[in-house]
Amino acid sequence: MTIQVPIKNVLPLNTQQMDHIKAVIDECSTSQLIWLAGYFWGLSNQEKNLNGNVSQSEAIDIPTITIISASQNGNARGLAEKLHSSIIDAKLKANLIHARDYKFKNIGQELFFILITCTQGNGEPPEEAIALYRFLMSKKAPDMHSSSYAVFGLGDTSYEFFNQAGKEFDQRLSELGAQRLLDRVDADVEYSELAHVWRIKLIEILKQKIRLSSTDKLPPSIDNAHTVQHTVYDKYHPLHARLLINQKITGRGSDKDIRHLEIDLMQSNLQYQPGDALGVWFENDPALVQELLKLLSLTGEEIVIVKGCSIPIEQALRQHYELTVNTARIVEHYAQISQNPLLIEKINHSCTLQVYAKKTPIVDMVRHAPSKLDAEKLISILRPCTPRLYSIASSQDENKNEVHIAVNAVRFYVEGRARTGGASGYLADRLHEEDEIRIFIEPNNNFRLPKNPCTPIIMIGPGTGIAPFRAFMQQRDYDRATGKNWLFFGNPHFTEDFLYQVEWQKYVRDGLLTRIDLAWSRDQKNKIYVQDKIHDNGNDIWNWIQEDAHIYVCGNANHMAKDVEQALLQVISTFGAMEITDADEFLSNLRTQGRYQRDVY
Template sequence: MASIPLTDINSPLSADQARRVQQALADLDDAQRQWLSGYLAGLNAQAAESPVATQVPAASTMLTVLYGSQTGNAEGVAELAAERAGAKGFEVELLSMADCGKKRLKAAERLLVVVSTQGDGDPPDTALEFHELMMGRKAPKLEGLKFAVLGLGDASYEHFCQTGKEFDARLAELGGERIRARVDCDVDYEDTAERWIDEVLAVLEDDLAAPATQSASISGAVAPQQAGSQYSKKNPYLAEVLTVQPLNGRGSDKQTLHLELSLEDSGLEYLPGDAVGVVPQNDPAHIDELIETLKLDAESPLDEGRVLRDALLTDFEVTTLTRPFLQQWAEWSQAPELRRLLGEDARDELRDWLQGRQIIDVIEQFPVDGIDAAQFATALRKLPPRLYSIASSQLALPDEVHLTVAVVRYETHGRARNGVTTTYLADRVAPGDRVPIYIDHNKHFKLPDDDDAPLIMIGPGTGVAPFRAFLQEREERGASGDNWLFFGDRHFRSDFLYQAEWLKWRQQGLLNRLDVAFSRDQAEKVYVQDRLREQAETLYAWLEAGAYVYVCGDAERMAPDVHRALHDVIREQGGHGEAGADDYLRRLQQEGRYQRDVY
C-alpha cells in the first residue's frame, strides 16, 4: 500500500516540518525505520514519566486562607490550616481580612474563611471593611470559587458566630460553591477547628493533580517559632501565687484584686497586650447543690475513670446557659414553656428570660426525671479558661506575671451568683498555692515598635491592666514617646486602681497626661468618653501627630461609647463630616493605630 504523504493538514506539524520529516523518512530503509520507531516510542515514555517534559498544564494548587481575628484565636486556626494545606501540596496564601480587597478575593480559586464574632454579633475590628465590602453592592461575583467557613464564637451569646454565618451565606449568594457545611465553634474550639481543617482539605485534595513530594509555599504566613515553653492551654503551667492584694479602698462596693504569679523556670514568655488564661475550678458548694437538685450520686462513674462530682468541678461549664443546652433540656423535659421560648417568635422574650439565669435555674424550673450522670454530662460544654489582660512587663519583671481581677458577685432571681474564675482566685487561692495558667498571645493589641510614638490609653476599671504593662515596658525601654491615660471607675477614694503608680509615673514624666472619670462622685455620672470630648482639641492634635489609640474593657457599652466619642472628636475638630470621621477611624485601624481589647 502506498504511504500517504505527510502534510500540515493530516498531522500536527507545520508545512516545513512535515516536508523535512517526509524527506528524512524517504532516505531510510525498513530496518532504520523500525529502529527510529522504537527510539521515538522511548522518548514518549520518558516524557510521560517526567513532569517537566509534559505538555499538559498542571492543575492549579492555589488556596487562600482568609481570617478575621480580634484576639488572635481565628488567626491561629488560619495559620494551622495554612500549615496543613502546605504540607499537602497546596500553594497557600494566608491573608487577613484587613488586607483583602475586591481584586484579591475575586482572584481566589479555593477559599477557607476563619472568622470570629464579637459583641452583639459584630465582625472583628480588622474585618470591618471587608465585611462592608462583602455585604454591599460592590461585592464581586464569585462563580467558580470553592469555599468553606469556620466561625468562632460563644454559644452563650444570642448572635453566636453571626459573622461566620453572614460570610457563609454571602459567599454562596455571590456564586461560590460551598464544599462543606459551615461549622460554628464554641469557646472550646480547638478540636472542632482541627477536624474542620482536616475534613475540608480532604475534599480539596481531589483538586491536586498528584501527591506533592514536598510542602508548597505559604505566603503571608509567619514562620513557626521555636517553642520557648512546654506549657499551653492543653498543658497549663502550675504557677505559684506570690501575692493576692486588694486594690479597692475601704467603703468600696467592688472587690478588685492584684495577683502576682511566679513564672520562674517555666519558659513562658509574654509581651504587653497579651493575656493569661486561668484554668479554673467550679465552686464546690454549687456543684453539690447541682447534684442534689438532679438527684444524682456524686460518685456516679463517667468515662476515663472519672466520677460525676470531680468532673463537674474541673471539666464542665455548669453555670452559663447556652442555646444548645436549652435545646437538649427542652427535648428531655418536653416542657411546653421552654419549647415555646426556644421558638423563632420568642427570641426577644428568651433574651429577657435568660438574663441572670444559670443552668441550675433551668433544672429547677423544668425538672427531668430519670436522667443519669452520663446523659447530663453530654449536655454540658467544657469548662473554658478565662482570659485576663496582663498587668506587667516581662522586661521589667522577668520571672513574674501580674493580673488585675474584678471579683464577680451578685444576686438574681433570689439566688446568689459568683463568677467562676474570679471567686476561685479570691476565695480558694492564697500565696503559696499554685494556679494552672498559660499565655494567650494577642497580636492585635501591641505597643508600636516606634518608641517615639505617642500613646493614648483608655481603660476604665480593670481595663487599665494592660496599660500598667505598657508603661512598665516603655520605662524599661527608655521610650521617649508621650503617654496619655484615661481611667474611670466609681469613686475616687476607693476605686482609683494603681493610683500611687500612675501618680509616680506622672511625677517622673513618663505619664504625660492623666484624665480620670469617677462616675458616682457627683450627681451627674461622668465616664471616660466624657473626658475624651472635654479634651477634644488636644486629643485630635495627638492623633494628627501620629498617636496610637488603645481601648480595653467592656465591649457592650464602654467600647461603643468610646468609639462614638472618638468619632465625634474627629468629626468636629477635623471638619471631616460623618463619612470622613468613619474613614479616619478606619484608616487608624488599618495602620494599627487604633487597637481594642474588649470583652
Template sequence: MTSNISKNAFAMLNEQQLTQLSSAASALNKEQLIWASGYLAGLAGAVALPASATETEQTQAVATATLTILYGSQTGNAKGVANKYKAQVESKGVQAKVVSMADYKPRSIKNETHLLVVVSTHGEGDAPDDAVELHEFLASKKAPKLPHLKYAVIGLGDTSYEFFCQTAKDFEQRLSTLGATAFAERLDCDVDYETAISAWSEKVDSVLVDLLKPVQTTQVSSTTPVANAVAESIYTKQNPFGASLSESLKITGRDSIKDIRHIEISLEDSGIQYLPGDALGVYFLNDENMIERIVNATNTDANAQVTLGEESLTLAQALKERLEITLSYPGFIKAYQAATQQQALADLMADKAALRNYLNESQIVDIVEAFPAKVDEQTLVDALRVITPRLYSIASSQAEVEDEVHLTVAHVEYEANGFTHQGGASGYLSTRVEEGAEVKVYVENNDNFRLPADDSTPIIMVGPGTGIAPFRAFMQERDARGATGNNWLLFGNPSFTQDFLYQTEWQGYLKTGLLTKISLAFSRDQAEKIYVQDRLRENAKEVFDWLEAGAHFYVCGDATRMAKDVESALLDIIQTQGNKSEADAKVYLTDMRKAKRYQKDVY
C-alpha cells in the same frame, strides 16, 4: 492595547503572535479576560516541560492552585485555627497560605480561587477589628462578582451570646450573594472549637485535595508545625502550666460597688514569655457547694463513673474540673429538656427573648433546681460543655516583674433566684484559692494590641475599670525601655476615693514625667455622670493634635457600650477638628486601624 504589554512579551512572542493575541483580547470583557487567563494557564500546565527544566521550575508549574486562609481574630483563636489548618492541609500536599484580614487588600478577593474564612464574632454580632474593612467591603457596591471562587467559612463564637457566630454568617451570605460557591457547609463553633473543627476537617480535607491537586514538591516541609513551633511556649491551652498564686489583693475601697482584685501569679521555672498586650488564660475549679446542689437537683450519684472523650472519671470530678457550670447557654436547656421532657422548659425555649433573659441571670444550678428531675449521670455530662479558660489582659511587663504575671480581675458576684452567684474564674481567684495554691495558666498572644515599635511614638490609652490592666503593662514596659514618646491615660470608674485603681503608681508616673497626661472620669462623684468618652470630647483639639502627630490610640474594656461610645466620640473629634465629612472621618479611622494605630482589646 499593545502599549500596555510588558516588553518581555516581545521576547516570548513573534510580531504575528502578539498581534493575534492583542486582537483576541481586545474583544473580551473583564470577566472573559479573567476566564481566558485561567484557561491559558491550564493549557500551559498541560504542555510537557523540556528535559532541561529544573526541579524548581517544575514545582512552579504544578503549584498554581492555592488555598487562601483568611482569619479575623480579636484574641488570637482564629489565627491559631488558621495556622494549624494550613499545616494540616499542606501535609496532604495542598498549597496554602495564611493571611490576616488586617493585612489583606479587599479588592484582592477577585483573584482568589479557593478561600477559607476563619472568623470570630464579638459584642452584638460585631466583626473583630482586623476583619472590619473586608466585612464592610463585601457588603458594599464596590465588591466584585465572584463566580469562580470556591469558599468555606469557620465561625468561632459562644452560644451563651445572642449573636452566635454572626460574623461568620455574614461572610457566608455576602460571598454567596457575590456568586461564590461553598465547597463545604459553614461550621459554627462553640467555645470547644478544637473538637468541632477536627470533625469538620475529616470531611473537608478530601474535598480540598480533589479541588486543589496536591503540590508535587518536597519543599512543603519548611512550613510544617515543627518549624513553626520553635519559638512557641510548650505551655498552651491544651497543656497549661501549673503556676502558683502569689497574691490576691482587693484594690477597690471598702464602700465601693465593685470588688476588683490585683492578682499576682508566679511563672517561675516555666520559661513562659509574654509581651504587653497579651492575655493570660486561666483554668479554674468549680465551687463544691454548687456541685452538690446540681447533684441533688438531678438525683445523680457524685461517685458514678462518666466519660469525657476517652477519659473516665467520677461525676463529681467532671463537674469540678472539666465542665462549665457557671455560664449557661441554650444548648444545655435543649439537651436537658430532651432528657427530662418537661413542658415548662419547652415553653421557655419557644420564647427566644424570654430564654435569653433567663439565661443572662441563671447558672446551670439555677436551671436544674428550677426544673428538678432524675437524669442519668452520663446524660447530664453530655448536656454540659467543657470548661473554658477565662482570658484576662495582662497587667504587667516582664521587663519589671520578671517571672511573674499580674492581672486585674473584677470579682463577679450577684444575687439571683435566692442565692449568691459568683463568676467561675473570678470567684475562684478572688475567694476560693489560697496563696501558694496551683493555678493552671497559659499565655494567649495578642498581636492586635501592641505598643508601637518606635519608642518615640505618642500613645493615648482609654481604659475604664479593669480595662486599665494592659496600660499598666504598657507603662512598665515603656519605663524599662526608656521610651521618649508621650503617654496619655483616660481612666474612669464610679468613685475617686473608692475606685482609682493603681492610683499611687499613676501618680508616680506623672511625677517622673513618663505619664504626660491623665484624664479621669469618675461617674458618680457629681450629679451628672461623666465617662471617658466625655473627657475625650472635652479635650478634642488636643486628641486630634496627638493623632496628627502619629499617636497610637488604644481602647480596653467593655465592648458592648464603652468601646462603641469611645469610637463615636473619636469619629466626632476627627470630623470636627479635622474639618472632615462623616465619610472622610471614617476613612481616617480606617486608615489608623490598617496602620495598627487604632487597636482595641474589648470584651
C-alpha cells in the same frame, strides 16, 4: 585545621534583605522563632534534583490556597495554623495570612479563599477583620465568580448573636458570586473534633478541585526528626505556675471586688509582650457542685466517661464542665428532659429564652424545674469548661519571671442566693498565695505598642480595662520611650475605685504620663464616663492624632467600646471638619494602619 572566614562573607544577604528579616523576627516569640527555623529548613530541602533554581512546586503550576485567620483570642489563629500544616502535608500550596495583614482589595483574584473567624461583642467580627468586613460589605467589593471559598466560624452559644460574623462573611461571599467548597461550620467553645472532621473534608474537596493525585511529585514535608524539640505551653498544655499575690485593690466601700494577682512563671521561659492575654484554667466551686447534685438526687459518686476516662460525676462537674454560664441550647435540652411547663414556654419564644438563659444560672434553672436526671444525661447537656482570658497588666522586661492580671470578681444574687462567676470566683475566693494555677499566654498582635518609642499614645480603659495600659507604661518606662502618653480612666468612685492609683500618680510626677483624664460616674449627680471626657478634650485629641498618635481602647465591647468609638467619630468629624461618613472612613484607615487598636470583650 581551622579556617578563618571573613565576617562579610558569612551572610549571603544584602543590607535591605537583612532589614526585612529583622523586622519580622523582632516581633516573634521563642516558639515562633523555632517554628521559623524548621520552616526555612524545609524550604531549603525542597529544591532537589532540579535544573537551575526552579523548585518542583514552581515547575508544577498548582493554584495557591489562601487561608485567612480572623482571631480575637487566638483560637481562630491556632485552627488556621493547623489547616495550613495539613494542606502542606497534603502536598498542596497555601498561604496563611492574618486578617490584619491581608490586602483585601485583591480578594477578587483569589481562586481558593478559606476564612476562619470568631465573633466578638454583639455579633461583630474580630478587631483584625473589621477592615476586611467593611470592604466586603461595601459597594467596592469585587465580583468573586471565579473564587471558591469556605468559612469556619468560632463562637459561643451563650451569646445571642452566635457566630454572627462567620454567618455574615459566608453570606456576603456567596452574594459576590463565590462558590462554597462546603457548608459553613458554626462551632461552639469545644470545637476540636468538629474542626478535625471539617479539615479532612475540606482538603479532600480541594484535592478534587485542583485535580492533584496522590502520586504527583511535590516537595516532601519537613521530617519531624529534624525539628527542634522544645516545651510549648498553650491552652492544652498549660504551665502549672504558683500564685504569689492575691490583693484586693478596690476600697472597702466599693461595689466592686477587683483583685491584683501576681503569678510566678517558675523559671519556665514563658514569654509574653504588653498587649497579650493570660489564659487561666479554673475549677468550679465545690459548694455549687454539691448544690446541683443534691437538686438532681445524685450522690456525686456516679461514674461518667470524660475524654475516655471513667471518673466520678462530682469530679467531672468540678473540673471539666461549665456550671456558671447558661445558654439557650442548655435550657432547650433541659426543658425537653424535664418537660417543665415554665421552660417549655421559654423555648417557644426565642427572645425570652435568651434573656432567661443569660440571667439564670444552671443550678437555679434546675431549682425552678426539678427533674430526675442520671449522671451521663446531665453531662450530655453541659458544655465543656474553657479557660478565661485576662489582659496582662505587667511588662516582662519590668517583671522578669512574673505575670500580673487584674480580675473583677463577678458577684450577684439570684432569689437571695449568692452567686459568683466561675473563673473570677475561683481566683478571688478559692485560690490562695502559694497555690498552683494553670496558665498559658494568648498572644494578641492586634494590641501592640508602636514600634517607634517617640510615637504618642492615647489609652482609653475604664474598670479593669486599665490592665494592659499598666503593662504599656511599664514597658515605655523600661524602654525610656520619649513619646507622649495620655490615659483616660473611669470607674464609679475616686476614693474606692482608682485602680493602681499610686502608680499612675508616680508616672505623672515623673513626667512619663503626660496627661490623665478621670471619669467618676457616681461621685456627682450627673454620671460622667470616659466618652464624656473624650468629648470634652476633642480638640487636643485631634491634635494628638495629627501628631500620629496611636489610640488604644480596652474594656466592654457592647457598651463602652461602642460609646467611645462614637465619641471619637464625633471628635474627628468636628475638629477634622468632615462629614460623619468621612470620619468613619478616617477612623477605619487608622485601624488599618494599626493606629486604632481595641482589646474588647
